[in-house]
Amino acid sequence: MKRPEPVQVVKSRRDSALAALVAAVPYIQFLGIRFDRRGDELTAWLPYSEMLIGNPTLPALHGGVTASFLEVTALIGLAWSSLWDDLEAGRIDPAGVAAGQVPPLPKTIDFTVDYLRAGLPRDCYARATVNRSGRRFASVQVEAWQDNRARPFALGSVHCLMPERAGDGAA
Amino acid sequence: MTDILTIARQFIQALPYSRALGMELTELGPGRATITMPWDARLVGDPATGVLHGGAISALMDTASGASVMSHPAAPTSTATLDLRIDYMRPATPGQSITARAECHHVTRSVAFVRVTACDDDTARPVAMGTGAFTLERAKGATP
Numbered sequence: 237m238k239r240p241e242p243v244q245v246v247k248s249r250r251d252s253a254l255a256a257l258v259a260a261v262p263y264i265q266f267l268g269i270r271f272d273r274r275g276d277e278l279t280a281w282l283p284y285s286e287m288l289i290g291n292p293t294l295p296a297l298h299g300g301v302t303a304s305f306l307e308v309t310a311l312i313g314l315a316w317s318s319l320w321d322d323l324e325a326g327r328i329d330p331a332g333v334a335a336g337q338v339p340p341l342p343k344t345i346d347f348t349v350d351y352l353r354a355g356l357p358r359d360c361y362a363r364a365t366v367n368r369s370g371r372r373f374a375s376v377q378v379e380a381w382q383d384n385r386a387r388p389f390a391l392g393s394v395h396c397l398m399p400e401r402a403g404d405g406a407a
Numbered sequence: 408m409t410d411i412l413t414i415a416r417q418f419i420q421a422l423p424y425s426r427a428l429g430m431e432l433t434e435l436g437p438g439r440a441t442i443t444m445p446w447d448a449r450l451v452g453d454p455a456t457g458v459l460h461g462g463a464i465s466a467l468m469d470t471a472s473g474a475s476v477m478s479h480p481a482a483p484t485s486t487a488t489l490d491l492r493i494d495y496m497r498p499a500t501p502g503q504s505i506t507a508r509a510e511c512h513h514v515t516r517s518v519a520f521v522r523v524t525a526c527d528d529d530t531a532r533p534v535a536m537g538t539g540a541f542t543l544e545r546a547k548g549a550t551p
Contacts, residue, residue, distance in 0.1 A: 260454060261451075261452055261453075261454070261460065262448060262449055262450070262451040262452075262454060262460075263449070263451060263452050263460035263462060263463060265449075266450060267462075286423055287427045288423070288424055289422070289423040289424060290422050290423070290424050290425070290470075291422070291487075292421060292422065292423065296487075297424075298422065298423070298424035298425065298466065298470075299466075299469040299470075299473070299487075299488040299491070300424060300425075300428075300462070300465055300466020300467070300468075300469045300470060303462060303469060303491065304460070304462025304463065304465060304466055307460075307461055307462045307465065308460075308462055340453070340455070341452070341453065343495070343498075344495050345494070346492065346493065346495065347461065347465065347493050347495070348490065348491070348492040349465075349488070349490060349491050349492075350489075350490050351488045351489055351490060351491075354487065
């Protein structure tokens with residue numbers, strides 16, 4: 237029986253893969269979105285900055301910031317769930333991923349945002365749920381909140397086209 | 408009309424996130440607004456191709472939609488997005504600016520309905536199309 241790997245090795249492999257996935261997208265850096273990982277679960281975190289305001293009189297976050305945050309969370313959540321499977325199954329080289337050879341992100345087909353309340357000038361959090369992830373299409377739901385997890389301020393629903401995977405036949 | 412366009416331009420420029428994305432209002436009519444956003448390396452979603460992230464395009468379309476509501480003859484005092492659905496038809500061509508044209512085609516006492524299209528230089532093939540519902544705040548005492 238093989239001894240399990242030391243926990244630091246496992247954590248470092250997963251954290252490096254996630255960091256490489258996120259670092260590959262300039263727009264995520266522009267917004268300043270970060271990801272917190274607990275096992276395979278991701279929580280996106282958007283620290284508040286003045287640039288994110290859309291209505292200076294209220295003030296409230298720009299609707300486009302909320303939309304972008306939801307879409308980024310959905311795409312990274314979906315890409316991460318398939319990258320996680322590939323990493324854990326040993327189908328992909330962790331060193332290559334950590335060095336930036338990350339699989340292409342899924343593409344958004346359509347995206348619906350439901351604005352439940354104004355985004356306050358403070359940090360936002362979001363989690364994505366992959367409801368269906370097939371070979372070609374995926375459906376992801378995403379929920380964003382601020383101070384109170386039980387009071388989301390925006391919901392999103394995203395349909396994606398999955399990137400072609402190595403080994404996929406032309407047919 | 409020039410004055411209204413100038414005021415509206417300044418209004419868009421005063422929104423920090425719209426300014427950060429370099430959005431510029433180029434046309435304004437009754438219930439219609441056109442806003443342009445230049446291509447910027449910081450807004451890219453896929454560095455391998457240089458294609459803009461969908462989120463940046465959503466932000467542009469949301470802003471143009473809100474502006475079309477504000478310019479509606481019903482003269483709302485403010486608006487907020489209730490929901491927005493965007494279909495992404497094709498990747499935006501890297502290096503080209505994106506122009507969103509929004510039309511507020513119907514309003515009720517408290518809701519405005521908007522259609523919005525985003526194009527790059529090839530205006531015959533839109534990059535994205537959207538539909539949205541917006542809140543519509545009227546001045547107190549205004550007749551609907």
